[in-house]
Amino acid sequence: MTTLTAEHLVKNYHLRRGLRGGTLRAVDDVSFTLEPGRTVALVGQSGSGKSTIAKLLLQLERPTAGRILIDGEPVQRRGGGLSRYRRTVQMVFQDPFASLNPYHTVEHHLERPIRLHQPKLSRDEVHRRVLHLLERVRLTPTENVAARRPHQLSGGQRQRVAIARALAPGPGVLIADEPVSMLDVSIRLGVLNLLATLQREEDLGVLYITHDLATARHFADEILVMYRGRIVERGDADEVILRPRHEYTKTLAAAAPNPERRLSELRGG
């Protein structure tokens, strides 16, 4: 049961252009709340600052201004507080080919978060949990998969491993940054459905970052539309797609004229 709140988040990047420095405001005054069991979709074009928000929420970057609250308390940036935060807020990265270390086995990837957050578990117990995680993301035979290295898995299988890794500490909030954009169209829906199932089982709060309005509408309760670092439109998923108010959302919706058809396309493939 975790609620994660972003309050007036701002992130500036300093760019070095020759001798003069410039500032790029990647995220500009963004606020939202992730609640247990709810999915919030963050849509927007490339470069609009979606991944930057993910990095801020995961404390991989520091916000220039604004706060992140977890269950109403400002997040802690070091020590035991950070460690607890890492247990509660997890992430699935966009590119499953880059987010798994080519040198290590699947078992290593799942075992580390378990060991880090439950140091007292015995070796056998950790191994059993690894196998259980693999089973939950439908990667069987589990023993076989656990011993493999990333290059011996397909893209969809890797992304399942990445999802299992994110679930390993037993988080309350999951941030999925374009989790299927690097995958073949035919397996996207499978991975998204898996995420949705796991979310229901664990009662997770999910931030689903995507380009795809169709899947955003299908899987999310609330949609935030981002444009150049700002949230230009927000609201109930159907509402935003069917009655877009902001110019930018209209163009987005027009670019994907028939979400229903697109979704059935995805299912059919």
Added chain:
Amino acid sequence: MALTTHAAEPVGGTGGLPAGSAAQRTRRRRLGLPPMTAKLATGLIISGAILLFGLLGPFVVQDPTRVDDIGLTGPSSAHLMGTTQTGQDVLAQLAYATRGSLTIGAIVGVLTLLLSGFFGVVGAYAGGWVDEVFSLFTNIMLVIPGLPLVIVISSYVPDKSLWLVALVLSLTGWAGSARVLRGYTLSLRNRDYVLASRVAGEKRWRILTVEILPNLIPLLASQMVFAVIFAILGEAGLSYLGLGASGSISWGTMLYYAQNGLALRLGAWWWFVPPGLLLALFGAALSLINFSIDEIINPKLRNQTRAARRSWLMSRKQLETAKEATL
């Protein structure tokens, strides 16, 4: 759903090869070893043989400094590789020289690895001002010319030990490696899997040693091999100029004495050919090994090799057309 794509996995195309060799190849790759090609095998055999000769030779040959009154004789049963001007056994000298040169190579290789690893990898990983300071220092060391420095040092220190020469060679040689390592580490530290281990809550030092370093091993190995070549050739050059370590025997000092003894003019080929040949062979063998390691670091190179193409049963031309078709 599970593992249905297994059969269609792009595991690097083992088609057309016997199963045993495919399995072996996977095992080699898992251990992070380069695939055993003709190039690598040649390099390993030659350098291995020279290494053995340097390690064991000195135990079986006679005293390399013993002076005899049969100066400058060709190969015979008493002296398999002939004698020098002062009647010393060339084979014995060669064995000790090999040991000397390899010792220099080993010391410099290890020192270069430590220095370039520290200034390149640790600096780049730490980032911020540490990286700034480390890379400034690296750049300064990079432009200090090695040879003049050694000449200056040798004029101040009349009695140079092997260690001093090795130290000077490492100090003037590590900076290039450090820059290469820094560049690669900078790209590794922002890979998603490094970010993912931060999100998992790994400690910084553990990310460096467990997540990043293993992926640097091929590059470290190739830099170290390069450093060994550089050191052995550098030491040979210094010794040939008469600036080497005093009282030691290496391939370079042998060449130096051969040159002083007018071996070339007197036609005493058995005196200068063996050290020159071993020097060239060892350098070539290490380079062959290095090429093979490079192929792991740079997959583009790997796909260019004939062995890779053959395993796909494709000619270079077919490969080009296939590439165009997929782009």
